[in-house]
Amino acid sequence: MPLPLSTLNTLPPADFVAALGAVFEHAPWVAQGVAEGRPYPTVEALFSAMRATVEGAGEERRLALLVGHPELAGRAARSGRIAPDSIAEQAAAGLDRLSEAEYAQFERLNTDYRARFGIPFILCVKRHGRASLLATFERRLGSTREAERRVAEAEVMRIAAIRLDALVTGEGPLRTTGRISTHVLDTVAGRPAAGVAVELVEIVSATEAVPVARAVTNADGRTDAPLIGGRPVPMAAYELRFALGDHFRRLGLDLPEPPFLDIVPLRFGVGEPEGHYHVPLVATPWSYQTYRGS
Amino acid sequence: MPLPLSTLNTLPPADFVAALGAVFEHAPWVAQGVAEGRPYPTVEALFSAMRATVEGAGEERRLALLVGHPELAGRAARSGRIAPDSIAEQAAAGLDRLSEAEYAQFERLNTDYRARFGIPFILCVKRHGRASLLATFERRLGSTREAERRVAEAEVMRIAAIRLDALVTGEGPLRTTGRISTHVLDTVAGRPAAGVAVELVEIVSATEAVPVARAVTNADGRTDAPLIGGRPVPMAAYELRFALGDHFRRLGLDLPEPPFLDIVPLRFGVGEPEGHYHVPLVATPWSYQTYRGS
Amino acid sequence: MPLPLSTLNTLPPADFVAALGAVFEHAPWVAQGVAEGRPYPTVEALFSAMRATVEGAGEERRLALLVGHPELAGRAARSGRIAPDSIAEQAAAGLDRLSEAEYAQFERLNTDYRARFGIPFILCVKRHGRASLLATFERRLGSTREAERRVAEAEVMRIAAIRLDALVTGEGPLRTTGRISTHVLDTVAGRPAAGVAVELVEIVSATEAVPVARAVTNADGRTDAPLIGGRPVPMAAYELRFALGDHFRRLGLDLPEPPFLDIVPLRFGVGEPEGHYHVPLVATPWSYQTYRGS
Amino acid sequence: MPLPLSTLNTLPPADFVAALGAVFEHAPWVAQGVAEGRPYPTVEALFSAMRATVEGAGEERRLALLVGHPELAGRAARSGRIAPDSIAEQAAAGLDRLSEAEYAQFERLNTDYRARFGIPFILCVKRHGRASLLATFERRLGSTREAERRVAEAEVMRIAAIRLDALVTGEGPLRTTGRISTHVLDTVAGRPAAGVAVELVEIVSATEAVPVARAVTNADGRTDAPLIGGRPVPMAAYELRFALGDHFRRLGLDLPEPPFLDIVPLRFGVGEPEGHYHVPLVATPWSYQTYRGS
Known part of the structure; x- marks a missing residue:
């Protein structure tokens, strides 16, 4: 059940972090970083602060944020060892019921991608149908390490925006739908x-x-x-x-x-x-x- | 290559029958029956005479005309023992390259139909797509012997009209296309x-x-x-x-x-x-x- | 400024009649007749009561209700001697700025109509454009005395409904727009x-x-x-x-x-x-x- | 009645000039100039030759060709003192039945135009409706002497092409319709x-x-x-x-x-x-x- 922004603005910091800690995968430090800046007048302002926190973090943390993301239809996902939001998102895209051939294809793509770019392939799957997802994956494999780092972070932001939009109600929603x-x-x-x-x-x-x-x-x-x-x-x-x-x-x-x-x-x-x-x-x-x- | 009506109108009777004898399957007597009525001013008039010849024939001959027709996708068709026009017509409808299951379905339908009505199932296949052909077959199996005799003869006329239209050029074509x-x-x-x-x-x-x-x-x-x-x-x-x-x-x-x-x-x-x-x-x-x- | 139905339901009878007395032209007795039946749950119920009051009135009163209506673009209208609602309604239909020829045409139609049917020509002008108004007038001149009495009363009801809708707000509006x-x-x-x-x-x-x-x-x-x-x-x-x-x-x-x-x-x-x-x-x-x- | 190009190609020169002498207004020398170049394979080729004859003529002749054109709705036109083709063309555009005010407007425009540019205003009236004709006239009054000379000659060519197209049948028509x-x-x-x-x-x-x-x-x-x-x-x-x-x-x-x-x-x-x-x-x-x- 989403919380009103006005409530989030007045929660004790620990409760605030408990509520929004999963917006960025395995990275509750983003929520921690914006707790002090409250109150936020709009959801957009809150999200801007979260984005700024990520962009202001050190190189190591930013890389860890990417590395911490699960692969699409990867081993971790298949054995349930990924964050609950990721499980739901991948299931909505049908990635939990692929044929063996399709799993094999994803495995090959995941392995190639990680070998080439040093990070998992990150995509906001809620914004893609099956054909688009695979086509995007293939296309991005042909990109450069630098460009992929930027694209991956942009996709992390999209995933986070959708999650935040689902958790908070109030003025200035993020228009993720x-x-x-x-x-x-x-x-x-x-x-x-x-x-x-x-x-x-x-x-x-x-x-x-x-x-x-x-x-x-x-x-x-x-x-x-x-x-x-x-x-x-x-x-x-x-x-x-x-x-x-x-x-x-x-x-x-x-x-x-x-x-x-x-x-x-x-x-x-x-x-x-x-x-x-x-x-x-x-x-x-x-x-x-x-x-x-x- | 189609012949002009004017040529057909002046051919020796035997040549005329050779040219049009296959218009009604295994029934050159229809062409024979109209040879004497020449010249015909239009293709329609020629066809009307052929139709009248069939309708004026005795019960036995009319029944034989129906019985002489090959089954659709039947054994005779599969082993090539049917008239060349029928071979081409059935092939155009894809009936020469059915799956085994489809052959079996046609065999069942053909057997049922012949058992119920005493004649083969006759349909002008050039006027039907695959789905329509099967749906019509199933539907007509539920009809009566009398109605089916009428329908079968009407389909024979349609088949003959298309064949005649392909063989003759001239005034008053049959508009079968x-x-x-x-x-x-x-x-x-x-x-x-x-x-x-x-x-x-x-x-x-x-x-x-x-x-x-x-x-x-x-x-x-x-x-x-x-x-x-x-x-x-x-x-x-x-x-x-x-x-x-x-x-x-x-x-x-x-x-x-x-x-x-x-x-x-x-x-x-x-x-x-x-x-x-x-x-x-x-x-x-x-x-x-x-x-x-x- | 329209009054809420709830207010009308509780006004002293004299004030109620003052508020709604002009809904039927020169006939405050209609409002008087429904004052006692208050409270009305909806505007529709109030209007139904008014309609029933008219329909239950004696022949003389019903006829007077028709006779009391001003002619369209008639002498009374031109010299301002008609009810304020009628002035506004006729002006909205452009009847206050006709050419001399048009006034003459209305005068002829009005005279003919009154001579034939014994009542003025009554039409809810807000529902008609100029061409429709004249065509309707011409057409109704060819009708019968009995039919015209019914039609005139129906038009009086339409006029009253629009006036009531403009005076009262509340549940069950009359949908006159x-x-x-x-x-x-x-x-x-x-x-x-x-x-x-x-x-x-x-x-x-x-x-x-x-x-x-x-x-x-x-x-x-x-x-x-x-x-x-x-x-x-x-x-x-x-x-x-x-x-x-x-x-x-x-x-x-x-x-x-x-x-x-x-x-x-x-x-x-x-x-x-x-x-x-x-x-x-x-x-x-x-x-x-x-x-x-x- | 139009003549076949093949006939024109073989007429004695004088008859050829008689047939096409009016294509360019008051300028039979254009037809004379192309008589010798016969036979022409297409109507287009014939027209190209006529155009080239005009373009190759001396300055004086070219100017005379323009000056020889009648004004639109001018005095000469009103009194019938213009070439028969021009009479018909101006009539088709309704220029023979203008109101006095419209005639006066044309007279003013014609006078201004001739004063400014030294030639009559020339326009292929068959290509213009009434509003377009007047708008074009007004617009061209604001142009320069040099540009107007070019435009006037282009309009002469359009007029000639339509006339030629109406006079000749054959290969390569001029597509003026x-x-x-x-x-x-x-x-x-x-x-x-x-x-x-x-x-x-x-x-x-x-x-x-x-x-x-x-x-x-x-x-x-x-x-x-x-x-x-x-x-x-x-x-x-x-x-x-x-x-x-x-x-x-x-x-x-x-x-x-x-x-x-x-x-x-x-x-x-x-x-x-x-x-x-x-x-x-x-x-x-x-x-x-x-x-x-x-």
Whole structure:
């Protein structure tokens, strides 16, 4: 349960560190370093102080912060010997249920990366779909030691921001979440289309699509909740699939068999995990349109 | 190579029958029966005469016409003991390269059907995709002997019409062909989108999509030839897939990575094999629209 | 300034009648008749009681209620000898600034109507544009005495409902208001179009268009307030006019001169004054789309 | 009646000059100059030769060619003392039926222009609508003598090209014509909308719209002929107006009164008189879309 910033501002220092000590993995010294600077007017101000503490730390500590991060789908993760937040984050990305071949691939990548750069591969997995995660891993293997140090620290900051955002409520939140939403308009009737089944899948490859969410549109043609919301939208290709044929059949329209439009797929890419992707469907039995809305 | 109707109208009777004897499977008597009625002003008139000859024949001959048809993916077909036209037709529908499980399914269906109705299952396979073919087979197994006799004869007529259309040129063709075409419009530039790769696939099931055609749009935003043309469009669900992201990248637009729109799938059903399905894509990097055009 | 329903529920009867006595024109007896029934849980319940009071009144009183209504653009109205609410309502409909020819037309219609039906022509003018008002007047002149009595009383109820809604706040409002709103989406940029000048005009005839509202879209591509809101939307044909060319010029796009799209007019009819007409513009320099949205 | 290029190539020189002597106003020497160079393989080659003859002529002749042109809506034009082609061209642009105020405006502009630049104002009026013509006139008055000489000669070439194109048929035509066409698609029915009345008007100003063409869509949703075709499309703002409400009423759809969409105006600008402006309407009773098509 998140704590209000006002509460955190007045906790005894030890309790404050207990609450935020895990924001940076194995590095409660970051929380310790900002306890004295309280009160913070906004969550952003608190996070800025934490970032400054890291950036002001000695080289040894900063390197240790990176080295302390668990590998993705690595041995430590598989045997449960990593921090609880990391366990949850890796599981959300599906890294706890890879095939043996995939584990082997990660093992090879992890080993290569550590050999080349002296630190584990660090990535804010909540911001990536499966395909993006692997592509990023491969790409970063071709980078330089110096650039990777900078990138790894930036990813540590992203991981920490998401964790902090989940722990604290208050003014000036960190905006670490994005959204995928939709909206179906029936332009035969000139009304929102209610009762339309919608499925969101992540397109991992030409042959693999992973279900993400299902919903049915309400009287306003929208889903009661975003298909993805309250968290970063993993960078990936997605498909929204609408049971449009069923909708027009229910209204009694005279459709051919099979109908011209039955399941309508809208495929789109997400490159901005903190963005709002509103992807509506404006349709008749013989036409449709979509766009990135607002 | 098709013959002009005017030539057929003047051939010696034996040559006429040699030319058209295979239009009805194992039934050169149909061609014989119309030889004397020449000349025919149109291909339609010739076909009407053939149809009338069948309908005026005795019960025994009409039944033999049905019984003479090969089963779909049956033993005779597998060992090449069927008429050359049937071999080609079944191959075009992919029935010559089924898995063992699929052969077994057809064998079961063929046996059940023949046991129930006393004739082989007859279907104009050129008008059906794989999923439609199987669904139709299953559905017709639940019908009655009388209805199936009528349906089988109607399918024989469809098969014969397509064969005749391929053999003869001239006035009043039989319109046994349909078309799938497309057209890409770039509404950022206000111009047809040239050089866009397009793929047409048949959606057989949630996990199987069979490539049908590939093309690249020309300067007019169209493909040089229809994606399907000059033959019936098999009843099926299709997907047109456009490499839209590549198009806008080539034009130098500043797109996110991954782009919002990259491969754009347009999924549509065909229920009218002799129809024209013009399915355009009107697009920007952030929106698109399609409709059944003309 | 509207009073809360809870206040009205507890006012001394005389004050209650003073507050609501003008809801029905020249008929404070309606308010008197419902004073005793207080408290009313909702505004709707209060209005239902008023309606029942009218419907339960004797024939003479009901007729007097109709006869007491001023004519539209009539002599009494022109010389200011009508109730203040009526003055404001007629002015809002532009009936206080007609040309002499138009006054003459109303005078003729008023005289004919009163001669035929024995009552003044009554219409809730806030629900009609100029063209609709005249067309309705002409059409109703062809009706019957009985039908017109019913229609006139229904219009009196509509007038009263709008007046009551403006006087009282509280649960169960009467929903006498509608809305025209818009929203501009730039699908070249994939973003709401900010800073677009929008004008709403009422199309009175092929040659007369009356400005209704002007606005500029905000960062969300919407106008800060609806173009019409907080009142019924007069039944009429409208045109929204968007300065789309200016928008794309400001963004530095290379447009021809004149641009393909410059001022974009969206013309639509309103037949439901209490409805919400959301009429968006989804556009590029070379294409646009609109629909009745939600 | 136009002559084939092959005929022109073989005419006696005097007849050739008689046929093409009026292509350049009061300057049969241009035709004379190219008679000897025959045969010309294409109309373009013939025109290039004429252009080269002008450009190779002495200063005096070139200036005379400009000075020989009649003023627009000038005294000579009003009293019929100009070349027949010029009479027709000015009439087509409506310059023979201006109001007295408009004549006075032209007279002032003509006088100013001639005083400033020593030549009459020359413009290929077939390429301009009324508003564009006046705006261009005003703009060019602010130019320099040298620039205007060049512009005037370029306009003479445009006038000559249109005249030549109308006189000769054959390979390599000059492409002096443009087109406005349309196409109505009903996406409720998934079919072209037949029987829709369409009107094209030129928008001269906020209060003046001049009818240009009327048509009704055929079974293919198109008009039998382009709304403008076979000539340059005058640069102007246009509105296509579609009687869409009537279409859906005829189909028996249940529409409100007034319908949401009744007369649909599509307003667009033409800046390229030799271009093809295909402006389709894709519509339902509650939505529509247009784009510059191909």
